[in-house]
Amino acid sequence: MYRCEQFFQVKSLNEVPLVSDKFNDKEGIKMKPFLDKNFLLSTPTAITLYHDYAAKLPIIDYHCHINPKEIALDRKFDNITQVWLGGDHYKWRLMRANGIEEKYITGDASDKEKFMMWAETLAKCIGNPLYHWSHLELQRYFGYYGCLNKKTAEEVWTLCNKKLAEDSMSVRNIIKKSNVSHICTTDDPIDSLEWHASIAEDSDFDVKVYPAWRPDKAMNLDKVDYLTYLSKLSEVSGIAITSFDSLQQALRKRIDYFHERNCRVSDHALDYIMYEPASEETIKDIFSKRLHSLPLSKLEVLQFKTAFLLSISKSYYELGWVMQLHYGSKRDNNTPSYDLLGSDTGYDCISNYTPADQMSDFLDALHKLNQLPKTILYSLNPTDNAAIDSIIGCFQDSSAVGKLQHGCAWWFNDHINGMTEQMSSLANVSFLAGFIGMTTDSRSFLSYPRHEYFRRILCDLLGKWVENGEYPEDYEALGELVENISYHNALNYFGF
DSSP: OOOGGGTOOOSSTTOOOOOOOEEOTTTOOEEOOTTOTTTTOOSHHHHHHIIIIITTSOEEEOSOOOOHHHHHTTOOOSSHHHHHTTTOHHHHHHHHHTTOOGGGTTSSSOHHHHHHHHHHHHTTOTTOHHHHHHHHHHHHHHOOOSOOSTTTHHHHHHHHHHHHTSGGGSHHHHHHHTTEEEEEOOBOTTOOOHHHHHHHHOTTOOSEEEOOBOOHHHHOTTSTTHHHHHHHHHHHHTOOOOSHHHHHHHHHHHHHHHHHTTOOEEEEEOSSOOOOOOOHHHHHHHHHHHHTTOOOOHHHHHHHHHHHHHHHHHHHHHHTOEEEEEEOEEOSOSHHHHHHHOSSSSOOEEOSOOOHHHHHHHHHHHHHTTOOOEEEEEESSGGGHHHHHHHHTTSOOTTSTTSEEEOOOOGGGOSHHHHHHHHHHHHHHSOGGGOOOOOOOOSOTTOTHHHHHHHHHHHHHHHHHHHTTSSOOOHHHHHHHHHIIIIIHHHHHHTO
């Protein structure tokens, strides 16, 4: 039986294991080694495209959830659990599926105990991208080319913690080691952005770390704490919010504040992209009812959110921002666990209600006013791929290559099949050459190998098309395509 830990024992981060394909003696079948330098690259064309064009390009991580304070303070982590498992609900969901007690996931167990339970779980995660991501991270940052499982957990715990104690593994050095050029965090309108300012003022750190505007709390008037949030927004903006007009004024003041601090990207988390238009008077009345804690109908909530998005999108267009719309998620399921642990703890799922007609009408409403900003559409439901690709084609123009984007395979879809299906649909129905590529959407500073994972899948997809005679073996054209999707398209699209 082939065991990867027998073949990949190296001591240096820069030492590449020398392995060759293994043959099954009985069958004479060629077996690829686990996670070697040609991982996921199934053709000679794919190997050339990845190693000659994609591998060495910088990373633009234009959407993530890492903490800018930890970058500003150049945090060092005490152990691998802190950097790997803290806040990572992807891993938490798998541990629950493996029957692990909650105390070892989000509870009061020690960091080492939590790591041991993750190691035991990971060994069973065949077919899950976390198996690949975790081992890529162990290779790239810790020089460990074995397999993490119950037997090797103690060895990996010791190795990783020893490495994390080195200055080379501080947050800033991890980012630089990962060849990251730009990062966009996720920031609420009331945030001071003080840590972004601190990073920008430090000439010794040349990675650009920009805020991204996330106004969900200002839009979600159906939330129980909405009025409390409005009071905070009033305070930081200096504008008393007593009407929909004053809400718009307060938000625009904060948008300008963010713009002055190099924000060029917005981000919205939606159930779906709604379009329920209403008159100005109706919206004013709806907002007034909420200010007075009067009940609202579902239709009134949707009408307000539509008006909110239309209004704020116009500011994005005026300032040249990119608008990101994430939708297709049903959040905060499993009420008892959500009540205990709160949001972003692993209790969300894919929604099957994502009406394409409303999304198209929303975009058209902005386009008719010539106020449609650059927009990235992400659906968590992979069945929406073709709909997105057909809709974005209705609103492209000469103002930008790929003005409207089908965002990368996201969350439950950022695996081999999900990425392949998203890019295949984009190529089949729209324009793959203008695609802005991968982003981590992560809370961990060790997640950058996800870009490598994406680039390998991209190169393999293109390589298969070439070797199947569907595209010529033109490395000048193919290399440019790979480099653009991996890096240059995002650089130009966001205007960094």
